[in-house]
Amino acid sequence: MKLDPALKQQLKNQLERELKEARRVVKLTLAYTPSEEEVKAIMARFPQFAGGRVVVEKDESIISGFIVSCGSKVIDLSIKSQLNTIR
């Protein structure tokens, strides 16, 4: 099936925008609800995610510690992952 080149370009642009947007969203998962200072202190340690929009998520299943993810990059410093490593 041959696509209209203009439509194809539009779809490509849209995909690039969404990907860029996804790259810009940084997800921070903790077992409790942190304060703004705590979030800033954590994100300060990860300059590679600077500039992104931070979304904080509470997940008690990680027990303690935190997980920072942005797109396909995930930095897992939770206690749960440490216990899984021991397993």
Add this chain to the structure above:
Amino acid sequence: MENIGVDMRLLVAQLVNFVLFVVLFKMLAAKPFMKVLADEKRKDEERKKLATIIEDQKHAAEEAKVKMQEEMKAKLDESLALAREQAEHTKKELLAQAKRESEELVRKANAQIEEEKRALEQSYREKVVKASTVTVEGVLKDYLTEDMQKKVTERILTNLN
């Protein structure tokens, strides 16, 4: 002589008769008669010789028969000894092979037991670890307050340096 019943004339006649008989016999019948006797004697000797030969042959045949029987017996004994030896050899080989096979089976069984033992130990270890981590997870979830979690986060950040 007449007193004892002997007639002299008869006696003389008998004597003359006898002499005449002897002379006539000697002249006419003695030779063929003697020839017949000699033939009979010769035949008799030949028969005796033949009997001796037959007897000798009989003895020889008997001896040959005995010798052949002894030879056959010796060959039979030899064959039996050889067969016995081969059977013994085959028996030893079969025993050795059975022993090797049984040792191989034992070795394989032992190896299998060891392998299963290792697998069981590994499985047990994994279960213990899993149970322990699940227990620790449960305990930590119940034990860690928010303040403790904040302190853990601070500690992680400090260690990141």
